[in-house]
Amino acid sequence: MKVHIDTTRCTGHGLCEAVAEDIFEVGDDGMAHLLADPDADRRGEVDQAVAECPTRALSASG
Template sequence: MKINVATDRCTGIGICESIAPDFFEVLDDGTLNLLEDKTGDALAEVEHAVRSCPALALSLTAE
């Protein structure tokens, strides 16, 4: 699955980073840096991060 970030919605809270730190990193200026754009074997972990985003800025799409 491919990870998508709606940068205009992201508020930089960092919940995604705390759940899936191999995929998400919130920079010092509050912007989200996507470290990996495909879930690979970590689908469940990334799905949890996507569901936990309070700004609804994350989504997954089939490749």
């Protein structure tokens, strides 16, 4: 599975990190960062993070 973070939209709310802290992290720059490409079995958590992102900065495929 591939996850994309649109850095032009991300405002660092951290909801993605709250859902999957081992996949997403809000860095010192105030932006979300992908820590690792998740396995397919993590799809539910990634989909939840995508759905909860208030700026629609996240997307997932595969």
